[in-house]
Amino acid sequence: MTESRPAVELKGITKRFPGVVANSDVHLTVRAGEVHAVCGENGAGKSTLMKILYGMQQPDEGTITVHGEAVRFRNPQDAIKAGIGMVHQHFMLADNLSVRENILLGAESLHGIGQKATARMAELAESTGLRVNLDSLVEQLGVADRQRVEIVKVLYRGARIVILDEPTAVLVPQEVDALFDTVRRMREQGYTFIFISHKLDEVRQIADQVTVIRRGTTVGTVDPRTVSSRELAEMMVGSELPSPETRESTVTDRVVLRVENLRLKAEDSERAVLDDVSLTVRAGEVLGIAGVEGNGQTELVEAIMGMRKAATGRIELVDAEGRTRDLTKLGTLARREAGIGYIAEDRHRHGLLLNRSLWMNRILGYQTRKPVSNGRILDPAAAREDTRRIVAEYDVRTPGVEVASGALSGGNQQKLIVGRELSGDPVLLIASHPTRGVDVGAQALIWDRIRAARRQGLAVLLISADLDELIGLSDTIRVMLRGRLVTEADPATVTPTELGSAMTGADEGRFLPEDVA
Numbered sequence: 159m160t161e162s163r164p165a166v167e168l169k170g171i172t173k174r175f176p177g178v179v180a181n182s183d184v185h186l187t188v189r190a191g192e193v194h195a196v197c198g199e200n201g202a203g204k205s206t207l208m209k210i211l212y213g214m215q216q217p218d219e220g221t222i223t224v225h226g227e228a229v230r231f232r233n234p235q236d237a238i239k240a241g242i243g244m245v246h247q248h249f250m251l252a253d254n255l256s257v258r259e260n261i262l263l264g265a266e267s268l269h270g271i272g273q274k275a276t277a278r279m280a281e282l283a284e285s286t287g288l289r290v291n292l293d294s295l296v297e298q299l300g301v302a303d304r305q306r307v308e309i310v311k312v313l314y315r316g317a318r319i320v321i322l323d324e325p326t327a328v329l330v331p332q333e334v335d336a337l338f339d340t341v342r343r344m345r346e347q348g349y350t351f352i353f354i355s356h357k358l359d360e361v362r363q364i365a366d367q368v369t370v371i372r373r374g375t376t377v378g379t380v381d382p383r384t385v386s387s388r389e390l391a392e393m394m395v396g397s398e399l400p401s402p403e404t405r406e407s408t409v410t411d412r413v414v415l416r417v418e419n420l421r422l423k424a425e426d427s428e429r430a431v432l433d434d435v436s437l438t439v440r441a442g443e444v445l446g447i448a449g450v451e452g453n454g455q456t457e458l459v460e461a462i463m464g465m466r467k468a469a470t471g472r473i474e475l476v477d478a479e480g481r482t483r484d485l486t487k488l489g490t491l492a493r494r495e496a497g498i499g500y501i502a503e504d505r506h507r508h509g510l511l512l513n514r515s516l517w518m519n520r521i522l523g524y525q526t527r528k529p530v531s532n533g534r535i536l537d538p539a540a541a542r543e544d545t546r547r548i549v550a551e552y553d554v555r556t557p558g559v560e561v562a563s564g565a566l567s568g569g570n571q572q573k574l575i576v577g578r579e580l581s582g583d584p585v586l587l588i589a590s591h592p593t594r595g596v597d598v599g600a601q602a603l604i605w606d607r608i609r610a611a612r613r614q615g616l617a618v619l620l621i622s623a624d625l626d627e628l629i630g631l632s633d634t635i636r637v638m639l640r641g642r643l644v645t646e647a648d649p650a651t652v653t654p655t656e657l658g659s660a661m662t663g664a665d666e667g668r669f670l671p672e673d674v675a
Contacts, residue, residue: 163226165190165319165350166211166242171220173206175565178557180206181217182374188319188352188367190225193345195353195361195382198371199395199569199597204354207371208321211352212244213237224319243312247324247595248506249304251311253297257288260296261311268315282310285347287340301451302333306340319350324595326360328451328623331658338364356597358387370394395599402605402630404612408442409633413476414617415439415462415586420471422457422641431457432468433641439586444608444618446632446649448625450661454641455621456503459590462619463500464490477585478615494523499584501575501592503621505568509575512564516556517545519563520578527582548577553603569600576604580611587611590621605631625654639663 168186172179181203188194198204209215211222213231222229224240231237234244251260261279262271269275279292288306290299296307305325312320322341326334341351341364355361361368362382370377370393377393415438422432432454439445449455460466462473464485473485475496485493494500500523502508510519520541521530530541545559552573556566563571572592579587589608593601608631612618622628628635628649635647637660647657 163190164188164223165225166352167221167223168207168211169221169223171207171210171217171222173203173210173215173217178565179374181210183376184220184371184374185376186369187379188350190350191345191348192366193341193351193353193364195355195365195368196371197355197358197361197368197390197394199599202371202394202567202597203374204371205323205567208244208323208352208354211237212242212321238312238315238317241316241318242321243315243317243319244321245305245308245312245323245325247327248504249308251296251304251307254295256293256295257290257299257307258292260307261292261314265315278314279310282313285344286310286313287336301328302336305329305337309340318348319352320344321352321354323354324356325353326355326357327594330450330623330661331625331654332662333450334360356595356601358390358598361390362387391598394597402601402627404444404609404631404633406613407633408613408615410441410443410615412441412480413438414441415619416472416474416476417462418472418474420458420461420473421469422461422466423469430469431641432461435471435641435643437636437643439617439619441585441615441617442612443634444612444620444632446620446622446628446635447638447643448622448628448635448647448657448661449638451623453638453661455638456590457641458638459503459588459619459621462493462588463498464488464493475586491523491526494582495526497583497585499579499582499587501572501579501587501589503590503594505571505575510563510571513562516549516554516559516561516563516566516574517542519574520545520548522578524578524582544581548574548581552577552607553599569596572596573600573603576607580607584616586617586619588619588621591623592620593622593624593627625657629654629657637661 164187166188168184171181171184173181184207196204210217213234213236229240269278286306286309288303288310290303296304325337353365365382367379368382369379372394417435417437420432420435421430424431435458447455457466461468474482475485476482477497483496485496506512525531525536526533529544530537542559549556554570554573593604608618620631629652632649635649636643637645637647645660
């Protein structure tokens with residue numbers, strides 16, 4: 159239940175970086191015991207603001223007050239001592255450690271490491287809905303339970319104010335509902351949440367107040383019960399809420415990608431993470447793959463890209479002239495040169511060199527092709543010029559192409575990657591979560607570019623946790639469960655709730671065959 163006094167007040171926060179003002183006179187007041195959403199397009203300054211509140215960066219101007227006391231955090235440890243915790247979009251967990259070890263790591267002095275610590279963990283697990291063995295390895299958990307471990311970890315350190323950064327980005331609808339139930343229950347216990355999200359319908363569902371930031375400045379704070387998602391979108395970017403819906407069919411009979419009987423073993427056992435997977439993608443078609451994370455989608459993409467070696471099976475690509483090429487034993491670069499564009503699931507790990515310039519990142523995967531190379535020698539001038547073209551065409555907001563890609567917001571990084579991958583004239587685009595963590599403006603641009611390329615005959619294999627995106631863009635949807643493609647859904651008739659049920663194995667009658675249900 160909310161109280162009248164503020165838990166957090168940010169006044170006049172300004173933060174400058176070389177060539178960029180990330181925050182300019184930002185004001186934010188969060189009352190104790192409320193869920194306060196902070197919305198804004200990528201590059202609006204939300205992440206910088208939260209890093210300042212969490213002590214990861216210091217403001218050039220402005221003040222921070224926590225429960226009425228002026229503070230200045232030098233690092234996250236200072237913020238934690240003040241009762242502020244942050245659950246990052248990219249989880250900060252050690253997969254090879256147990257749940258217990260992840261929670262204890264760095265906090266051994268708080269409750270010891272014995273029965274007192276176990277009792278506190280059990281208490282927090284109960285309040286957050288974490289129902290797993292504390293000795294289970296994190297790598298064995300699903301994404302929703304990993305998120306709960308992160309929440310328990312910050313609460314264990316004494317947080318009463320919790321920053322949730324894009325918490326629903328990787329969750330299916332049922333998991334979102336469960337998270338919101340947890341947040342509401344904890345709110346009633348007096349916890350305060352700052353909720354960072356691009357999903358405006360969800361913001362209106364969970365938030366008590368919404369503060370909108372545009373171009374580094376506070377636009378205003380509104381009651382979500384009095385505004386629509388479209389009105390929030392207009393506050394954020396000055397335009398209406400985009401829709402991924404694709405109305406016309408461009409699917410042809412020409413097969414571009416053929417995957418037959420693909421089987422992939424887990425790295426540490428004989429267990430199959432892909433089990434007899436077969437699929438085809440045709441020119442002008444978007445084939446969507448739906449599945450709860452951890453059911454084989456990542457491994458499928460990495461096997462097609464040559465990043466993992468399949469135990470059995472065959473992968474073929476057909477070029478624009480109708481020539482079939484067996485990719486099964488080729489390396490990743492050769493597959494890209496054969497005509498595969500790749501938007502990676504983790505743009506930081508597989509999509510970019512964060513400490514290198516934008517024009518150097520333009521070269522990645524295309525170092526043997528024009529316009530950045532003549533096949534033997536790189537052409538930096540041509541790479542810079544083509545990067546400027548991508549920056550202009552894809553609205554990548556940057557002071558210049560010499561800027562390191564790590565200095566861009568997530569949405570601008572993603573637009574650079576999409577521009578790069580669609581600039582290589584691919585016959586097949588593998589798009590893994592292409593709009594994860596990006597704002598409505600970047601979403602609209604990326605969807606438009608994928609639809610335009612599809613109309614030109616591009617074949618697209620789409621993996622997404624955003625079920626509205628998956629349904630809106632896809633011509634056909636296949637559901638992946640425990641490493642198998644178990645059923646097919648029609649985007650024209652299936653609902654997100656039905657699709658979510660199929661993904662979790664809950665809807666036996668309509669979607670799943672008897673041997674899987």
